[in-house]
Amino acid sequence: MSHGKHFTLFSSVRAPNGWKVANVLNALGLSFEPIFLEIGGNTSDSDSHVKGPLHTKYNPNGRIPTLIDHKNNDFVLWESGAIYLYLIDKYDTEHKFSFSTPEERAQLTQWLFFQASGQGPYLGQASWFLRYHPEKVPSAIERYQNETRRILGVLESVLSKQEWLVGGKLTVADMIFVNYNKFLNFILGDDFDFAKEFPATFAWHTKVSESEGVKKTFEQQAKALAAQEEKEKAAKA
Structure with missing residues (x-):
């Protein structure tokens, strides 16, 4: 593994969780080398698979993201919320995207937990039952679509x-949500109108997405996705 960059980030081209961590790394100006892993299929004996030996020697859960900090004795951490807290504790010493007071820090952590326990799992399950589950289960699809709207409703009630979610400024609490929001039309249908149904949340999402670090992440993902699609196209030729 190359240590030319400050961090190694185990991620996926299409899935949002690794890109959530890229948001913070880019916002803080921290360099990283992504290793894109396959998620589906039955190739867990391959180093290119999320449950393969290359990844699971660092992350026994075999899920992304996993971060290695090469400038801190190759410190390894997984779970996006924990990674967020580590990065702001160690590298956001001026509290540009975080806070110094216990109260604001607790509120920021609250939103990280809400994303990890609410938005991520519910949208992830919605995607599973819509695209990957071997049988169509309308009741499950309806449940997770409703939960997706409920999560948006919680955000709307605050925004x-x-x-912003905490402290009157852009923070990592805002950054952690935007990558999943990109899947809303897939989950809720092409007729879902984000701006109309949840106008304050849509306006907030747009501002976060246009912030320097997150915008860079979206550009990196678009480039990685284009390269992946070219690779897949060549493999079929």
């Missing part, structure tokens, strides 16, 4: 009263 209709304030510009």
Whole structure:
């Protein structure tokens, strides 16, 4: 593994969780080398698979993201919320995207937990039952679509009263949500109108997406996706 970069980030081209971590790395100006892993299929004996030996020697859970900090004795951490907290504790010493007070810090952590326990799992299950489950289960699809709207409703109830989630500024609490929001039309249908149904949340999502670090992440993902699609196209030729 090359240590030319500050960090190694185990990620996936298409799945959002690794890119969530890229948001913070880019916002803080920290260099990283991504290793894109396959998620589906039955190739867990391959180093290119998320459950393969290359990855699971660092992350026994075999899920992305996993981060290695080569400038801190190759410190390894997995679970995106934990990675977020580590990065701001160690590298956001000026609290540009975090806070120094215990109260604001607790509120920031609250939103990280809400994303990890609410938005991520519910949208992930919605995607599973819509695309990957071997049988169509309408009741499951309906449940997770409803939960997706409920999560958006929680955000809307807060963001209709304030510009950012915590402390009146852009923080990592805002950054952690935007990558999953890109899947809303897939989950809720092409007729879902984000701006109309949840106007404050849509406006917030747009501002976060246009912030320097997150915008760079989206550009990196678009480049990686284009390369992956070319690779897949060549393999079929």
